[in-house]
Amino acid sequence: MKISVKLFAYFRDNRFKIKEYDIDEGTTVGNIVDDLNIDREEVGVLMINSRHTNFDVHPVEKDILAIFPVIGGG
């Protein structure tokens, strides 16, 4: 099934901004992060369709997964 993955800040370096992914059923958000060679420790925020999510969630068809490092401002 197809989902979109979006990366932000320095996670984009040598990777991409947005990419379509074909994933198997049962794939978790954590699997996708690992597959991207992103250290889970460096992940600050995960969202699916603009809602916060976590490593254990299974994305479904057409989901948009956004992966952010630890960031802040104000």
Place this chain on the structure above:
Amino acid sequence: MADKIFRVNMADLTTSIEDIPADWAGHGGRGLTSTIVSAEVEPTCHPLGQNNKLVFAPGLLSGTAAANSGRLSIGAKSPLTGTIKESNSGGTAAQLFAKAGCKALIVEGLPKADNWYSLALTPDGVTITEEKELIGQGNFAVVQALENRIEGKHGLLSIGQAGEMRLASANISIKDPDGSLRSCGRGGLGAVMGAKKIKFITVDPKDGKVAIAKPDAFKDANRIFAKALVDHPVSQALGQYGTNVLTNIINESGGFPTQNFTKGQFEGHESISGETMHDTIKERGGKVKHGCHQGCVIQCSQIYNDADGKKLTAGFEYESIWAMGADCCVDNLDHIAEADRIMDDIGIDTIETSVAMGVAMEAGVLPFGDGAGICKLLTEDITKGTGIGRIIGNGAGSVGRAFGITRVPVVKNQAIPAYDPRAIKGIGITYATSTQGADHTMGYTIATNILNVGGKVDPLTKEGQVELSRNLQIATAAIDSTGMCLFIAFAALDDEKCLPALVDLLNARFDLSLTGDDVVSLGQHILKTERAFNTAAGFTSADDRLPEFFYNEPLPPHNVVFDFSGEEIDTFWDF
């Protein structure tokens, strides 16, 4: 050098130096400005009249080697909100005030003659001089002229044309180490300075130094404190992308107010984002990382050049970029940078003015997306003080009233910044209950609602938001008293060594034995002092509410409204 209170009376043009009253001694920064304003300003006074006072106070740790301790607080009754106001900023002034032995500068009265003045502060006191040459000039011209006029390094605070015209969004600018400007932006304090006919204040500490009671303990604590700041990943991202790293994440969350608060996401977000800004700065030979004062180890500021590689603006912040960007639907970062530079020059709050532009766009004064039009209104109307220029320069509420618009995002007449309270509910509680009108920095729930710093509280549910906002507002009031930049809070929320090290710094500086609990009590005391002033000025809990449209216009993409009852909001004050 023993710290003193410096006082200037503009009515008879006299100055004095006074000992610090015992009950002011433990205060600094916001705690001190709010204590002095509460003690000496009649709450019902006209903010631009003879009974308002403008108070400047460096933080408790300003002027020492403590990392990120160079914030200066300025307080008064606000001409924008009518409440008590404290606005703080970096730049070099706080450190120089402290080194000059000035714990607070209180400026009172209005001059009798129709003249403009400048103040020069040294350890020996303040001198008042009539000023002619720089009247009518913008802040950058003031900086430039004083470079030539005054020998040696000095701190500088000034107002631009907006402050001279006493516009309710006028700010007070503070020079940074490179001659760029930082601003005490919110609440129209520049108008209070303009009413007192003071164009600028210079600060020269001569060879003054801040005394440290226990230098060794201070050094040890500072080492731990600075390490906690440097090591925190948020600090690292702030150095790389600036605060504008938030554009993409707040947009993704659906809480990025767009087109005068009618949508929660902006199509053009990518072109105004921190990522794009970072690449543009690098390409054009600007400076990605820059500190607004010496001793900042985070360096969220930057220097943004134009396409020809010439400096366009500095200290280009997320809230300013959001306001001119998403709220006015401008997706051209160069237009936004140009507008930012003009607003720094005129001396007007970027948040208030840009939100006012968004309301003006809804009123049909100019089309949404018209970045060039914003720049033109700024230079041709606000700078020159035309009718429409003054309407916009008096803030978002003023535009709403002038044009009969109901969608006016203000609380206590101060514009709501870059986070929509319908989709990020904790910040709605902060906007509603803040003692100073809508202000995200008063209790930055975004950390926990969106960024997963200091825990997690779902931004879309009501649960836990009042408590979150309360705890953050109390902590912030205390941090604002130390002279620390608020961005230490990310490390403070996550790293258990950070806050104790900050308390140790205070103890070593003054030979005290404060604990973390004392810091909490200090924060509570400050909030209650500020609220008491507002109550005496005529504010009630009915003022602690968001504008009506937040309760009945659902915000896409989540299609949510702000749904706290008045009673629920009022539980904020149960402490």
